Amino acid sequence: MTASWSPPRGARGPDAGLETRVGRAMLVRGDVESTGDVRVFGRVEGDVRADGRVTIERRGEVQGTIVGRRVDVAGTLVGPAHADERIEVRLDAVVIGDLFAPRIVIADGARVDGVVHMDVDGRGGARAGEDDDE
Amino acid sequence: MRVKTTTSDDAVIAAGTRVIGEIVAREPLRVAGRVVGAVDVRGSLRVERDGLVRGRVSAARIEIEGVVVGELSAQGAVTIGPRAQVVGALSADRLAVERGAALAIDVDVRVEGLAGDATPRASRVASSAPSSGAEARARRATSPRPAASSVGDERSTPTAVSASAHASTPDPITVTPAAAPTPTLAIDPQPDAEVPPPPLRARYVVHARRREGVTLAPGDDALFVTERPHATGVEDPRQAAPARTRTIAPTRAPAPSRMDAVEPPPEPAPELIPDAEATPEPRRARHRVVERRRTDAEILPVPIEASMMAPADDGDVADARPPPPPERPQPTSPRGWPTAFAAGAQLADPPELVPPRARPTTFAVAEQLAAQMSARAPARATPSVEPASIEPAPRASQAPRTSQTPIWTVRRAREDDVDGGAPSKRLRLRPRKRGDT
Numbered sequence: 001m002t003a004s005w006s007p008p009r010g011a012r013g014p015d016a017g018l019e020t021r022v023g024r025a026m027l028v029r030g031d032v033e034s035t036g037d038v039r040v041f042g043r044v045e046g047d048v049r050a051d052g053r054v055t056i057e058r059r060g061e062v063q064g065t066i067v068g069r070r071v072d073v074a075g076t077l078v079g080p081a082h083a084d085e086r087i088e089v090r091l092d093a094v095v096i097g098d099l100f101a102p103r104i105v106i107a108d109g110a111r112v113d114g115v116v117h118m119d120v121d122g123r124g125g126a127r128a129g130e131d132d133d134e
Numbered sequence: 135m136r137v138k139t140t141t142s143d144d145a146v147i148a149a150g151t152r153v154i155g156e157i158v159a160r161e162p163l164r165v166a167g168r169v170v171g172a173v174d175v176r177g178s179l180r181v182e183r184d185g186l187v188r189g190r191v192s193a194a195r196i197e198i199e200g201v202v203v204g205e206l207s208a209q210g211a212v213t214i215g216p217r218a219q220v221v222g223a224l225s226a227d228r229l230a231v232e233r234g235a236a237l238a239i240d241v242d243v244r245v246e247g248l249a250g251d252a253t254p255r256a257s258r259v260a261s262s263a264p265s266s267g268a269e270a271r272a273r274r275a276t277s278p279r280p281a282a283s284s285v286g287d288e289r290s291t292p293t294a295v296s297a298s299a300h301a302s303t304p305d306p307i308t309v310t311p312a313a314a315p316t317p318t319l320a321i322d323p324q325p326d327a328e329v330p331p332p333p334l335r336a337r338y339v340v341h342a343r344r345r346e347g348v349t350l351a352p353g354d355d356a357l358f359v360t361e362r363p364h365a366t367g368v369e370d371p372r373q374a375a376p377a378r379t380r381t382i383a384p385t386r387a388p389a390p391s392r393m394d395a396v397e398p399p400p401e402p403a404p405e406l407i408p409d410a411e412a413t414p415e416p417r418r419a420r421h422r423v424v425e426r427r428r429t430d431a432e433i434l435p436v437p438i439e440a441s442m443m444a445p446a447d448d449g450d451v452a453d454a455r456p457p458p459p460p461e462r463p464q465p466t467s468p469r470g471w472p473t474a475f476a477a478g479a480q481l482a483d484p485p486e487l488v489p490p491r492a493r494p495t496t497f498a499v500a501e502q503l504a505a506q507m508s509a510r511a512p513a514r515a516t517p518s519v520e521p522a523s524i525e526p527a528p529r530a531s532q533a534p535r536t537s538q539t540p541i542w543t544v545r546r547a548r549e550d551d552v553d554g555g556a557p558s559k560r561l562r563l564r565p566r567k568r569g570d571t
Contacts, residue, residue: 023145023161030155030171036148046155 019052024059031064038068040075047079058092071101073110080114149184163193165200183217196226206239 019037040060054068060075151167166182179193185200216234
């Protein structure tokens, strides 16, 4: 689904390549799809799919599925996370959901309530949208 | 007016990002990607050039450089950039449309007072204003939206309207017309039986591609749109009513141009002071020499003979007078800037000083003066003149000359001075009549 949409041809301006930032005082009720990186300082009630890196900052919260090349969680994630490369759960982070990645780092003090899936083929398990155990 | 985008915590929907859903932000938001859904921003919303928002947009201030399809409501100003495309409805206190923007918007305005216009007309418009923003939105939801394809109407003229369609109270909308011509703000209902009575508000459908954009500054109560009034319920506003053009200027006074701000006020012609040494008797100071020169050029008294004078048309004798004393201050503007004359620029041919017909002749006389001055200076009792000390003035329009040749222009004396006074013995001048050779 992410691959089906591409940025417009004119998206080569100064904002091209910048990451999408969901601000601290911002709420997104819906899905976020990006070809770049996504950083969540606020709250997202929906899925976050990015070709780049998805970061949930310290006070950020995502209630949905996260799919990205790399997923860093420092805030709260309620839902599964799928990463092509790596998932890192930092200090004081809260993850309520399964983790799918070839490499997973869970820091001391982080809280994870889910199942860790480390696929050996490097795909990080089933991507969101595919039929998995969710 | 622009939303600051340097802080890392600012919300940004970057290019290449699509948000399908609602966005509620209590901080400035910048959209460079696509948002399909409602956007409610408490602060400023800026839609970048590649940004697209499809849905209802509400913000304190909206700045559009990209595409917005939907209803826009702003508590403050809405700025539509030159490459922006806006389709839908718009309500704001102020609107700025720049050149090149493509608009297909429905603007709801309420007009109560019109300065300089007839009172009944203004009151009639005011009576059709909505009572609340909810009512306006309800009417907007029930009324058909105009087509968004026609954006080429350029017959209309810019219009300045201050709108506050979302005001909860029936606050008046000030519309200040231009000084001339007086705008015709006649918002007559469409004379159609199918159409209900005049709407409770003045509706304008903007179908225009702006060619002359106007950017309003904060505080300006003006809306520049090209409008086409129609009544609620009409399917095609272009068929319902002809386009009404209004020209209403913004309430802001026109800003001074750049030249007005920089250019100093015109300076008077430099005053010529007669030299008392060369003409001991003031009454005989009939001829004065005016030179186009640099102010730093030192002008020394130059003896002159009548035989050197070129005959004028009326027979007057042109005479030479020394320049003003050296202690004369340079002419400066009230702001202290050097005037064009002081800066050495060419004067614009002051007719009172240099008759155009006498210029070639006087220039030749000046050359002769310089030649004789250099030859006779050691033997004369008058202050000697060093030809090298006279700096020639830069005059590109004159004939070729050497760097040692001063440029003199001789102004003819008045008739009464020449006829009534005796020529200066020192200079040995005598008046010449017409026909003298």
